[in-house]
Amino acid sequence: MDGWLIAMMLGGSIFLGGLALMAFLWAVKNGQFDDEEKFLNAVQFDNQEDLNDAVNLEKKKAKLKKEKSYRPE
């Protein structure tokens, strides 16, 4: 068997696995698994409205931030 084939397959799968691991580490660091009850239960209330709320919240934050930076210290 060609050595390069094995090298590529190994490299490719380790790379993909690595990506998944990175995503998992990011999620843990980000606190997404801190509340085991919520991350299982909140799914049932996930809807468009909540998504809109989240976006609005981001917008609100950005707006307040902007106001803050304009203010002379």
Add this chain to the structure above:
Amino acid sequence: MSNKVACSHCHLEFNEDVMIKDEEHYFCCNGCQGVFHLLSDEGYDTFYAKAGNTQLTPPTQQYEDSSNFNSPAFYDRFVRTSGDGFNQVSLIIEGIHCSACVWLNEKALHNMEGVIEANINFTNNKANIAWADDVVKLSDIIDMIRAIGYNAYPYDAEIQESHANKERKDYYLRMSVAIFSSMNIMWIAVAQYAGYFSGMTQDIKTILNVAEWLLSTPVLFFSGWIFFRGAYYGMKTKVVNMDILVATGASLTYLYSIYITLTKQGEAYFDSVSMIITFVLIGKFLEVLSKKSASDTLDIIGKHIPSEIHIIKDEKIILCALTDAKVGDTIVVASGEKVLLDGKIVKGSGSFDESSLTGESEPVYKEVGDSVISGTISIDADVHFIASKDFEHSTLSSLVHLLDSAIAKKPKIEQLANTLSEYFSSVILAFSFITFIVWWWWPHSFEVAFMVGISVIVIACPCALALATPVATLVGISIGASRGILFKEASHLETMAKVDTLVLDKTGTITVGKPEVVNEILLEEFDINLLYSLVTSSKHPVSKGVAAYIKKSSEGLSSSTFDTFNQHQALGIEAYLDGIEMYGGNYRLMEQKGIKVEHISDKTLFFFAVNKKLVAIYELSDKIKEGAKEIIQDLYSKKIDVIMLTGDNEKSAKKVAKEIGIHKIYAEQSPKDKADFIEKLHDNSKTVVMVGDGINDILALSSADIGIVMGSGSDIAVDVSDVVLLNDSLISLDDAFKISRTTYSLIKQNLGISLVYNGITIPLAMGGYIIPLIAAISMSLSSLLVVGNSMRIKLKWKNN
């Protein structure tokens, strides 16, 4: 006839006729009605669809003004400023029952102007809220939470738990990397070992080696960082610990394997590197998991002491910081509040709960001229008193200092595995070095000698040793938890198994702690509902005891509201209903009202008279808990010395002691005396368990090797304790001893297994008979053996 309907807001069910009817909805109280309308007005009514039939707590009337959340003192203590200029606070939200509650709170807060983040943890009801202070005030946020039917109070996230959580999260990250890499390395290793037996070209071998190298690098340097750090601290303090063994073993194998990969000859052993780190890391993680975070004990009392106090200045009641109150200030204490300073009452009277000093639940009546002591709680007294000491010198403050020093002085019993691993590690490192030298001097190539030397470390690498204690204690802890015994830290199981002296508190520990009716004498027929209404309207422990007894013995009770109702301090209650005159109270009340009483008893008596005629007498006393006598005898037979310490007087102490068969008793002990007594036992090199329940026991609890608290005990006592008995029974105490002893014997067995295993394999490794491949396999095997053996605790426990 009774038709039960559920409240539209909280879903609790009540009779239809007591409910408030509002169009097609029913409400149990105004609070629920208000919240319901608010939610529908704001468009949050999908909440009810989400909540389903979950029963909620009806919103309670909030008397407390939320404006004190805006005070600078409060901001100083609880509010943090984030990097981008927003304020953050951590709150505990009361009344969360389901995920819909979480949804509602988050939604309501998100829609508030100025709030930029609201994240509520369903598991522990803790919320993190960030807001712009120039747009919205914290008090508005609190008001919003209260308006939708919940309550919020702050906690200090910094000291509380962030430290413990950070450490745990850190371990999660390191373990996920280690496990991911080890699993991948394992399947590469399968190919490698298959090739080892069936032949494989050097090219492919090198490719596999490089892949393993890539995977094992993060394991060694990221996941294994903990061991390098531990090794560094070990060397600094000149202790050869297990971390040094793991770190040297793993890094030497790693370097050797790189050398093999680059020179393209021989076998690389990256799999051993990652396996060692992963296994020992798991063992360490289990230890961290079952460790009580040191931060738990740091601020225990602080959070139970309000930071502000009401004082009178210029004839107005104002709120001022506790530390700013001076000697001579007039301080206002309302019923239900904690007294924070020592002083003399100048106005008002009422009963105080002094159990924090004496342990007795009987309230003490105080009036003008009497002195109040800080740390006690006003039951029904609204008084003004003049402070005679500032907070720094108050009784409460000195109690805090004593507690601090008691916690600092708490003896730490060295764990068996730790002492063992120290010797073990140095011996193995020496053996490995000697093996290497001998093999090298015996004409062998450097590679061979090095490999044999490494194999000694790898085979001895204390995977089984590292797992021996944590796995066993974890099983022990889980058995305890299922029987209502909470061990706060794994090492407490081991310490408790070594205990030879048991110190018991009397009230609340051996006895139930509150008066119960032991004898009922009915003199004449009367309506039991009248008596029930009378006793339920008082908070006095005697009335409560009578109420509990009536509730148990009769059915279909209903309480009615009296026309007039009057509580006489330290005497009893007087009430009128539809022309019926009722008195309920002690001998002195009856005497005052001119009712003749001839009954005499050494127990506490409660008399009930209707229209100046005595109709019933109840005898109450503090009952001894079930099975106390048998358990004390059982403990004696286990060669545990049992001693009783109590704040109560000698006579009643002796009575209880005689009844349950304790020979050593010490009565009239102050909180400090109790702690000193335990110190004295320590000086005689005794290992002591202290069992108590009240604030008066906390000093003793924290200076004992193991402090055990009844679950119904005071919050502070539960906090400082090491073991909590949730169901308050002495049977649990006996179980706790049994569980800890069973666990300890299995820990010893586990350590034995891993040592015997090492005793066989190390000589083989030194002789060069074991290549790292076999070392890795046998390592896993011994770990499995230890884990399997630990599971036997469950079996052993059942047989007991």
